Amino acid sequence: MSKPAIGRDTRLCMSLSARPGNFGSRFHNHLYESLGLDYVYKAFSTKDLAAAIGGIRALNIRGCAISMPFKEACIALIDELTPSASAIESVNTIVNDDGHLRGYNTDYIAIAKLIASHAISPQSRFALRGSGGMAKAVAAAFRDAGFEHGVIVARNEPAGRSLAAVCGYRWQPQLGDLRPLLLVNVTPVGMAGGAESADLAFAEEAIDAAEIAFDVVAIPSETPLIRAARARGKRVITGHDVIVLQALEQFVLYTGMRPSEAQVRAAAAFAGG
Known part of the structure; x- marks a missing residue:
């Protein structure tokens, strides 16, 4: 045509x-x-x-x-x-x-569809790193899909606490010793051209313990987090998705x-x- x-x-x-x-x-x-x-x-x-x-x-x-x-x-x-x-x-x-x-907000719509299409159990414990506008969309999609066991990991305490409170989750500044089954990065860590483009959004020990890694960074879609998770045989959802x-x-x-x-x-x- x-x-x-x-x-x-x-x-x-x-x-x-x-x-x-x-x-x-x-x-x-x-x-x-x-x-x-x-x-x-x-x-x-x-x-x-x-x-x-x-x-x-x-x-x-x-x-x-x-x-x-x-x-x-x-x-x-x-x-x-x-x-x-x-x-x-x-x-x-x-x-x-x-x-x-x-x-x-089609970010919210996209995240909701990905949660459903990947058949992620709402019983899964997850950690979401980030507290900005995209983090709001992701956290709300998990909340509305029935996920009750989540933690918002954000250095910005006011924004992190606010997002956690709105969605019914906990906030903490660092992941620490938590080892959730699902890791979600909603920060620029791993984004091409940024100061943290070569960094992992989560520590290797957390990736080892997780079952699924979800990174919303789209460029590149194969972020350090996604590459590390693939190398360990984990399920992944990419920013390209x-x-x-x-x-x-x-x-x-x-x-x-x-x-x-x-x-x-x-x-x-x-x-x-």
Whole structure:
């Protein structure tokens, strides 16, 4: 199916992030091409969030993906939160319907789907490292899936305690001697280009004792944590799994179309996540 040439009727979708990447643009544009949709997607950064959100409304931009550090700050600038966003007070997707800006959290949707598809028992004890906007989405998804035995590991005590209290978990600044069956990293540890890109999110002793390692870092998807867990024969869930699912749900929200599994696989491979 041939995609129309870009013209005055082409719909624009975009992303806002402190550190824009290529995955979203490549993933969405590949699907627009595959499905013959008159859309185009472009990543942006901004130092003026209010003006950027105003531009979405003023220019009738169809949708916008929101990444760190804007997931919470954008809430005051939009018109409505859907349950996926209001439950955790964090937005990663804005959909514009004739100037009405509605906030979603497809991170939450993606995590919930991964928990279900990997058949992780709600009786599993888990440790989640992190306390930011993405950590809110992950912790809430585990809570809503019935997980009762969790600990939030975060150096930021106010944020860590708050997240733990909201979700009914415990907080502690370090993992210490805990040896949960499920380790979840929701920090930049292991992210390419960062100061901690070569670091393990959890100590080797904790990885040895765990059954599943889940790292939301998507670039690279084979983080030090994931590599260490694979080497030990552990089950893993990668940030690539997360980024593909959350981007797919954004695509559906923007276009009203759900591509086939084969089309999603092809777009994800093209995006190179």
